[in-house]
C-alpha cells in the first residue's frame with residue numbers, strides 16, 4: 001500500500017503511537033538496504049560519508065534502532081537528544097500533525113531514557129567505519145546547573161560519537177535557548193574539555209540578528225567548535241501557516257514547528273551564516289527537506305551535510321532512497337561531479 005495513503009488513514013491515530021510502530025518496524029529491519037550513489041559520497045570532518053543525508057535528532061532519542069535506520073539509506077544518523085538522567089518530558093498530547101502542510105508542532109521537552117540506557121543501547125550496535133553517528137546532548141529540565149549537564153554528557157559520549165551536537169535550541173525546555181547568548185556559549189565552551197571529536201552547536205531559527213552574528217564569530221574563533229546545525233524548530237507561526245486548515249486550533253499549540261513551512265526560514269539562516277562564515281566551518285542544514293530539490297537547494301546554499309525528520313513521518317521509509325535518487329540525478333543534470341562541488345554555489349535545482 002502507498003505510504004501516503006497509510007499516513008492519511010492513520011490521521012486520527014496518536015502521532016506517538018505511530019512513532020512507536022515505526023520504531024518497531026525498524027527494529028525488525030523490515031526495509032531493504034538501499035544502494036549507493038557514487039556521486040553522493042562526500043568527506044566531511046575527515047570522514048567518508050556514503051551520502052550527505054542524515055537523520056535529524058529527535059527520531060531515535062534512545063539509540064534503539066540504529067541498524068534499521070541505516071537500512072533506509074541515511075548517510076549518517078544523529079541520535080538523541082539524550083539527557084543525563086531519565087525524564088518523561090511534557091504532558092501528552094504533545095505532538096500535533098498538520099497534514100495540510102505535512103508539518104508537525106511538538107513540545108516533547110526532551111523525553112529521554114537518560115544517558116545510561118542510551119549508551120547501553122549504543123554498545124549493542126556493531127559500528128563500522130561507514131556508520132557515521134552524531135550524538136546530540138541536552139540538559140535535564142530540573143537540572144540546576146545548565147552547563148555541568150553538557151560537560152558531564154560530553155565526557156561520556158565522546159568515545160562513541162563521530163561528532164557531538166550541543167543542543168541549545170530546543171524551544172521546549174524552559175530557558176534553554178538563553179544559552180545561545182554569547183556569554184553563555186562562552187561559559188559552556190569553557191567547561192568542555194579540549195575536543196577529540198568534531199563538535200557542533202544546533203541553533204534555533206528564531207535567534208536575533210545580533211545572536212546569529214555572535215554565534216558565527218564564536219564558531220569561527222573557538223577551537224572547540226567545528227560547525228553549526230541550522231536549524232531546530234521554530235516557535236513562530238503566522239506567516240508560515242497562512243492558509244486555512246481543518247483543525248486550526250493546532251496552530252495555537254505551544255511548541256516547535258517543523259516540516260515544509262520551516263524550510264524558507266531555515267534556508268534564510270543558512271544563507272546568512274554561510275555568508276558570514278565563508279566556508280570556514282562545517283554547516284549541517286535541516287528544516288523542511290522533503291525532496292531531492294530541497295536537498296540540492298540547502299547544499300547549494302552552503303551546507304556540507306543535511307538532515308531531515310518530519311518528511312519521514314509523512315512520506316515513510318522509502319523517502320531517503322527517493323531523495324538520494326533525485327539528488328544524484330540533479331547533480332548529473334547540472335554537470336556537478338560530487339556533492340562537495342555543489343556546496344555554496346547558490347545553483348538552483
Ligand SMILES: Cc1cc2nc3c(=O)[nH]c(=O)nc-3n(C[C@H](O)[C@H](O)[C@H](O)COP(=O)(O)O)c2cc1C
Nearest residue numbers: 056057058080081231232258259287288308309310
Ligand atoms: C517529533 C520531533 C522531535 C524532535 N526532537 C528533537 C530533539 O530531541 N533534539 C533536537 O535537536 N531536535 C529535535 N527535533 C528537531 C529536528 O531535529 C529538526 O531540527 C527539525 O524538525 C527541522 O527538520 P524537519 O523539518 O526535517 O523536521 C525534533 C523534531 C520533531 C518533529
